[in-house]
Amino acid sequence: MALVALDRPLPTPAATPGASGGCSAGGCGSSADKLAQLPEHIRAKVHNHPCFSEEAHHHYARMHVAVAPACNIQCHYCNRKYDCSNESRPGVVSELLTPEQAVKKTLAVAAEIPQMTVLGIAGPGDPLANPERTLATFRALSKNAPDIKLCVSTNGLALPELVGEICEHNIDHVTITINCVDPEIGAKIYPWIFWNNRRIMGMKGARILIEQQQKGLQMLCDRGVLVKVNSVLIPGVNDQHLKEVSRVVKAKGAFLHNVMPLIAEPEHGSFYGLMGQRGPSDEELQALQDECAGDMAMMRHCRQCRADAVGMLGEDRGAEFTLDKVAAMDIDYEAAMKRRAEVRAVIEASRAAQQQGRSQTFIPITSLKRKKPQPAPAASPAARFAVATTGGGVIDQHFGQAREFLVYEATAAGNDLDVRFLAARKVDLYCSGGDTCGDAEDRLAKTIRTLEGCTGVLCSRIGFEPWERLEAAGLVPNGEHAMEPIEDAVAAVYRELLAEGRLDAPAKAVALSA
Ligand code: CLF
Ligand code: SF4
Numbered sequence: 001m002a003l004v005a006l007d008r009p010l011p012t013p014a015a016t017p018g019a020s021g022g023c024s025a026g027g028c029g030s031s032a033d034k035l036a037q038l039p040e041h042i043r044a045k046v047h048n049h050p051c052f053s054e055e056a057h058h059h060y061a062r063m064h065v066a067v068a069p070a071c072n073i074q075c076h077y078c079n080r081k082y083d084c085s086n087e088s089r090p091g092v093v094s095e096l097l098t099p100e101q102a103v104k105k106t107l108a109v110a111a112e113i114p115q116m117t118v119l120g121i122a123g124p125g126d127p128l129a130n131p132e133r134t135l136a137t138f139r140a141l142s143k144n145a146p147d148i149k150l151c152v153s154t155n156g157l158a159l160p161e162l163v164g165e166i167c168e169h170n171i172d173h174v175t176i177t178i179n180c181v182d183p184e185i186g187a188k189i190y191p192w193i194f195w196n197n198r199r200i201m202g203m204k205g206a207r208i209l210i211e212q213q214q215k216g217l218q219m220l221c222d223r224g225v226l227v228k229v230n231s232v233l234i235p236g237v238n239d240q241h242l243k244e245v246s247r248v249v250k251a252k253g254a255f256l257h258n259v260m261p262l263i264a265e266p267e268h269g270s271f272y273g274l275m276g277q278r279g280p281s282d283e284e285l286q287a288l289q290d291e292c293a294g295d296m297a298m299m300r301h302c303r304q305c306r307a308d309a310v311g312m313l314g315e316d317r318g319a320e321f322t323l324d325k326v327a328a329m330d331i332d333y334e335a336a337m338k339r340r341a342e343v344r345a346v347i348e349a350s351r352a353a354q355q356q357g358r359s360q361t362f363i364p365i366t367s368l369k370r371k372k373p374q375p376a377p378a379a380s381p382a383a384r385f386a387v388a389t390t391g392g393g394v395i396d397q398h399f400g401q402a403r404e405f406l407v408y409e410a411t412a413a414g415n416d417l418d419v420r421f422l423a424a425r426k427v428d429l430y431c432s433g434g435d436t437c438g439d440a441e442d443r444l445a446k447t448i449r450t451l452e453g454c455t456g457v458l459c460s461r462i463g464f465e466p467w468e469r470l471e472a473a474g475l476v477p478n479g480e481h482a483m484e485p486i487e488d489a490v491a492a493v494y495r496e497l498l499a500e501g502r503l504d505a506p507a508k509a510v511a512l513s514a
Contacts, residue, residue, distance in 0.1 A: 042255070045172055045226050048117045048344070049149060050313050052173060052228060052256060054301050054421055057313045058393035058486075059347050062118040062151070063109050065102035066093040066308040067133045071125035072157050073193040073209060076271040077232060077264055093124045093308045095323055099136035106141060108326045109310055110148060111336035113317070114343035116310075118173070120151040123307030128158040131165070138169040147337050149173065153230070157193060157209050159216025167223050174220055175258075176213055177230045180238050181248050183207040188237050191271070214252065221253030228256040228299065233280050233288055234272070235262070243291050250296040257292055258299035261285050282453070286422060300423055301406075312391050314404050314424060354393060354485050380412035381503050384422065385490045386451045388459035395481050395489050399462035402427060407454060408486065410494035417494065419487040425450050448473045455503065458489055476502070 038046070050057035071078075097105065106119050119141060121127040127134040138150050152166070153175040166174065180186045186206025193205035200208060220227050229249045231242050238245075246257050262279040264272035280288070289298050303313045311317040386405035388397035407422045427447040444466055451457065456476035460483070470477045476497065481489035497503050 042226070046255075049151070049173060050118065051120075051151070051175075051258075051299065051302070052226060054299070055351075055393070057301050058389070058391050059115065059351060060118070061113055061116040061310075061312045061315075062120055063106065063113075063116055063310040064120045064122050064305070064307050065097055065105060065137060066095065066124055067097050067099055067102045067137050068121060068123055068127040068130035068307075069096055069125050070129050071155070072129040072195070073126070073155050073205075074191050075155075075232075076189055076191065076277075077234070077262055077273075079269040079273070081269060093306065094318060095308065096124070097323075099133055099140060101323060101326075102137045103140045103144065104331075105321055105323070105326045106148065107145060107331050107333050107336070108329045109321055110145060110340065111329075111331050111333065112320070113311065114336070114340040115312075115347060116148075117344075118149045118151050119145075120153065122153040122175075122305075126155050126157070127152050128154045128162050131158065131162060135162075135165055135169065138171055142170045145333065145337075147340055151175070153177070154216075155209070156213035156216050157195070158212075160212055160219055163216060163219045163223065166220070167225065171225070173226050173228070175228045175230055176217055177232070178210075178213050178217075178245055178249060179231050179234070180206075180241055181210055181214070181245055182241060183210060185238050185241050186210055189234065214248075217249060217252050217254060227254045228258055229254045230258045230260060230302075232262050233259050233285060235278055235280050235284065237277075239280070239284070239288060242288060246292040246296055254296065256297050256299050258302050259285065259289050259292060260302055260304055263304065282423065282425070300421055303404075303424060314426075315390075350392070380498060382409050382411040383455040383494055383497065383503050384409050384453055385493060386425070386454045386457045387486050387490065388457070389486060393485055394483050395458050395486055396460050396483055399457065399459040399466055399477070399479075402459065405451060405457070406486070408490045410490050412494070412498065417491050419490045419494075427451075444469055448475070451475060455497065456493055458486075458493060 046052040046056065048056050048060045050060045050062050110116055121134050121137060134152065138152075141148060141150060150169065150171045151173040152171055154177070156176040156178065159174075159176065179189050183203045183206040186209060187203040190206050190209060192199050192201045193209050194200075195205070195208055199205075217227055217229070229245070231238070231245055233239055233242060242259060249257065262272065262277065264270055264277050264279055266273045266276075289300060292298055301313060305313065306316065306318070308318055309316050310321055385408050387395055387408060388399055388402040388405060389395055390397050404424050404426045406424050408419055409422050410417065410419045412418075427450050428443040448469065454475060456478055457470055458478050458481055460479060462470075462477050462479050467477045476493075478493055481492065484492075494503075
C-alpha cells in the first residue's frame with residue numbers, strides 16, 4: 001500500500017497497553033464491540049458515519065453545507081437569525097451557499113480532509129422545506145463524489161412527499177427531529193406550522209407535524225434508510241414524555257435516538273431564550289438518556305454542530321473553506337478519490353489493530369490479586385474520567401490544548417470491567433498562548449467546574465500548575481497513557497485506583513490484594 005499522509009498520527013497496536021491491563025472484547029463495553037454486533041448490511045452503513053457510530057466519530061469527519069435558508073415550522077427554541085437548533089449550536093451561518101457553491105466546497109473539503117466521509121444538509125432552516133436547493137446539491141454530489149455518504153436532517157413536515165427523492169439520490173441516512181408524539185405537548189413547543197399554504201396554529205398544527213413525522217419515519221424504515229431521531233430535551237415540557245417518544249420511534253424502526261439538551265439563551269432571541277426556559281443539567285440529560293437506552297440505542301456524542309460545520313465532530317474547520325478560498329482551489333477529484341480511499345484503508349487498518357490489540361492484551365481484573373484471592377463484590381463503584389483527545393480513539397492531547405473532554409465511565413462487576421462513553425463536555429482553551437495567560441486561571445477554574453463528577457483526567461501531557469489545581473479539586477490527573485486507546489487507558493487507570501483503594505467508599509470492599 002502507498003504511504004499516505006494523514007493530518008493526525010494513528011495509534012499502533014504496540015501502543016495498546018499490556019502490563020497496565022487492557023479491556024476484554026466481551027468485558028469492556030467498547031463501542032467498537034457494539035458495532036461489530038450489528039447485522040452486516042447496517043454495519044456497512046454506519047461503519048464510517050461519525051454521527052451514526054460513536055466509534056467512527058473518533059476517526060471520520062463530516063461536513064455540512066448551508067443551502068437551506070427557509071423553514072416550514074416555528075420551534076420555540078429557534079430564532080431564524082441563528083442556525084437550526086435541531087442540528088447546530090447557535091451562531092449565524094457564515095455563508096449561505098447555492099447548490100453549485102455547495103458542491104464545489106464539498107469537493108474541496110473532501111480533497112483536503114480525506115477522512116471526511118459524510119456530507120450533511122442540516123439548515124440553517126429545514127432542508128426539506130427547500131427541496132429544490134437541497135435535492136440539487138445531493139443530485140450533483142451523488143454523481144460527482146460517489147465516495148461521500150449523503151445525510152439530511154429535517155423536522156419531518158415535508159418528509160413523506162420527498163421519501164421517493166431521498167431514496168433516488170442515495171441519501172442513506174436521515175435524521176428527524178421528533179420532540180413529542182402528543183399534540184398537547186407539541187403545542188407548547190411549536191406555535192405554528194406552515195402547511196398547504198396556510199399557517200396552522202397550536203395543537204392543530206402540532207398534530208399534523210407529528211403525523212407527518214411518524215409517516216415519514218415509517219416510510220423510510222420500510223425502504224431500508226437508516227433513521228436517527230433527534231429530540232430536544234426541554235425540562236418541564238417534554239422531559240417526562242421522551243421515554244414514550246423513544247419507545248414509539250423504536251417500534252417504527254428508528255436506528256438511533258439522540259436526546260440533546262435545549263440551548264436557550266436570551267441573547268439568541270428565541271421564545272424560550274427570552275422566557276427564561278432553562279436547559280437540562282448534565283445529570284438530567286444523562287439520566288434521561290439512560291432511561292431511554294432501555295428502549296433503543298442512544299447517541300451520546302452529538303456536538304450540536306453548526307449548519308456549516310466542517311471537520312471532526314467537536315472541531316470546526318469552516319474558516320479554511322470560505323467561498324473565496326474554495327474558489328481559488330484547483331481540485332482534481334479523481335486523484336482526490338484515490339487518496340481518500342488510501343487514507344480510509346490506513347484508518348481501517350488502525351481500527352482493526354486497536355480491536356485486535358484489545359482482545360490480545362486483556363488482563364482480567366482478578367489478576368491484580370497478589371495473595372489469597374477473595375471473591376470480588378457483585379459491583380464496584382462507577383468512576384468517571386475526562387479524556388483529552390483530538391481523535392483516532394487515542395489519548396493524544398495536552399491538557400492545556402483541549403477544547404472539550406470526552407467523559408467515560410468505568411464500572412467493575414465481578415471479573416468484568418465496563419467502560420462506556422457518556423458525553424462530550426466543552427471547555428475554554430486553558431492555554432491559548434500569547435498574552436492572554438492572565439485569563440488562564442479563570443479558564444482553569446471553569447474547566448474544573450465543567451469536569452465536576454469526574455474522578456480523573458487523562459491527557460497526553462499536563463503542566464505542573466494545572467496538575468496541582470486538579471489535585472486540589474479532588475481530581476486525579478494522569479499523563480501516563482499518551483497515544484493509548486481511550487477505553488484501554490480508562491480501564492487501566494480505573495484498575496489502578498481501585499487497587500489502591502482510591503475510589504469511593506464501596507471500592508474499599510473490593511479485596512483485590514487481600
Ligand atoms: Fe450532519 Fe446530522 Fe448528518 Fe451528522 S450532524 S446531518 S447526522 S452528518 Fe451529528 Fe452534528 Fe449531532 Fe447532527 S453531531 S448535530 S447528530
Ligand atoms: Fe428553527 Fe430548525 Fe425548528 Fe425550523 S425546524 S424552526 S429551522 S429549529
